[in-house]
Amino acid sequence: MAMKFPYLVLAFAGVVTVSGARLPVLAQAPMALTPAVYPVSSSTQVEVVFAEAMARAEAGDLSGAIQGFTWVLDQAPHLLEARFNRGLARDLLGDKPGAIADYTQVLRADAQHVEAYVNRGAAYSDLQRYRQAVIDFMKALELNPHNDFAYNNLGNALLALGNTQEAIAAYSQAITVEPTNATAYFNRANVYFMEQNLTQAIADFDRAIEQNPLYVQAYNNRGLAKEGQGNLRGALADWERSLQLDPDNPYAYTNRGLMHQRNGDTRSAIADLQQAAQLFRQQQDASRYQQTLTILSTLQTP
16 A cells, blocks of 8 residues: 555635735645555565555654665665655655655656656645646646646646646646545635635635535635625634634634724734634744734734
8 A cells, every 4th residue: 555645735724914915824635545556575574564664654653654664675675665655754754855756766667657746746846846846747647637636736836836827727627637626626716816806716615615514724715705805794604614613723713803903893803813823823833923923912002
């Protein structure tokens, strides 16, 4: 079994406003698994250690998994599943260069390995090497035109390069390939939101929520779009739903607090923003913690 790297999710998970600037947040979907060919080896010990490494990876012990995969590769350098999964474990631990090195070795041995192209492209995106990411996603789609993960990641990379319409086209293609892909609807909605096409943004957020009624970020961002249309009651309802699903969501508190601020309800604004600041601090998001404190200091100044 090989672990499959999740597609990146471009998200306006929340917005902190400083001098009118809206700051997008990147989020990532939970790790998914996909079946793959078990490595064939004459060494029973190699198979045992590989299975143990996989079990460690699935249990979240990525460092232990890397040690196991490395031992396997020392004994059997040509076992691609061990190299692929070591790359994924490195990737999830933040070792993007190490992950790229492993994915590249996989592709040198098997130029048809679609997942290695998708994962390497995602790692390039994490390093802001978006042009290389686009090349990898395009190669993956050349090999498998029905890979909605690749289309979604391609859209993210294109958007980072400023190619907004091409990004929308990529997300749309992901939806065509997989009409239940809530993430693609969500990402396309965010692009429409950036373009101030709020009606279309809300329509796509609606579709994302239809596919995933627990989509916290979709409720939060749909609230932003509704607020932009002047539907304050609808915006508040979405942020309330977001907080019901995730009480530790600082973005919904931030957005609701900023609405209270604009409506002149300073006491409610301060309460929400204090809660947001506490959560940002707990989540070690220093930048947004400081931004929220800046807003609070303005509100609390007589």
